[in-house]
Amino acid sequence: MPHPLALDATDESVQPMERERRTVAALLELSTAARDRGEDEHLDLLLGHARRTLAPYGPVQHLAATVLPGAKPRVTTETAHTLCALEERNGRGPLAEALAGRTADDALLADGPGQRWPALAAHARGLGLHRLVALPMCAQTEPGGTPLGALLVFRPQHDPLPERPRYLLHALTVATAVQIRQRMTRERIAELQHALDSRVLIEQAKGMLAERSGQTPDEAFAALRRYARANRRKLHDLARAILDGSERGPTP
CATH class of the missing domain: 1.10.10.10 (Winged helix-like DNA-binding domain superfamily/Winged helix DNA-binding domain)
Incomplete structure (x- = not known):
């Protein structure tokens, strides 16, 4: 049975208002998750909604999300796992940079002197992926907050992700970060x-x-x-x- 919030990219009957309704429902689900839900469950929920948000904008996307440096990222595909493992071996990459507070980044994984992650970019191109969106996960809508996590999207397209899905991904990460921050606050109060x-x-x-x-x-x-x-x-x-x-x- 398909997820009740799933968007079928080929279904022309899904009108803009219906898409908006499902987006709002996704945000509500992320921001009002059960109190006993762990961080991995929060991230899996984020990845599911992010993947459905991106479905109308191209083929299967490869996503990864994590909280705090050194934590094992959650992924949607084996390809995403491979690329995250490569970053871990290299000791640097987009996930670490997003966790360190870099602003949202939509980068072309091309060869050349300006490429910040040459080994990762070369490996991604070999897998048919040419673009990366990296989003710090902050519990606020304005840039500059302290990231509680990060979301990566590896894409086969060469062109940047359109503004609307980028905005929706940002909203999804904020909703997730708010819930994670609340959980961390509850744990600190209990301590x-x-x-x-x-x-x-x-x-x-x-x-x-x-x-x-x-x-x-x-x-x-x-x-x-x-x-x-x-x-x-x-x-x-x-x-x-x-x-x-x-x-x-x-x-x-």
Whole structure:
């Protein structure tokens, strides 16, 4: 069964208004993805919508997307995987540049002194690909933001990608970046909350030990830390056990 948002490039009955409706639906799906969706799932969703957006503008496109330097890119074809692997071996290329914050780039993969990635370009031409669109993935519509990821499109055409699909790809990357940023923010908040909760437990356990042993709070904390290290325990786990009475902890 075809995806409900899929666009058939050969279907003349798909009118402009219908295309717009499906584009809006794609943006909504990307920006309101499930909270528990991982980064790879976000990228796969982006790649699917990007490929359908490009379908009316030429043959099969080869796409790759990633988040953060060093992360394994998600790809739509074996060809895209091969080209990303070549960039990784060379240590430089369009994916890394997009992640570093370069502006959107629509580059001809031609031979010559001006080619920034000669080895990648030569390999791509050998696979019948002549143009590359590289988009930094930022959680804002204006250029200059910090990229959270990048989207690459390897194309067999020699001519630049028309303005409309470029704009739509940009919108799709923004929607994806917003969702990834929100996920990263939730994870950071959870980490901070965990750190705060752990600190509260440790302070309470320190106070209990100080009162029980007659030590100062600093002495009780030093004893608690030594006991945790000697028994290979996490400090907050030990503190919780002391507070609930399941473990006595250090004794003076």
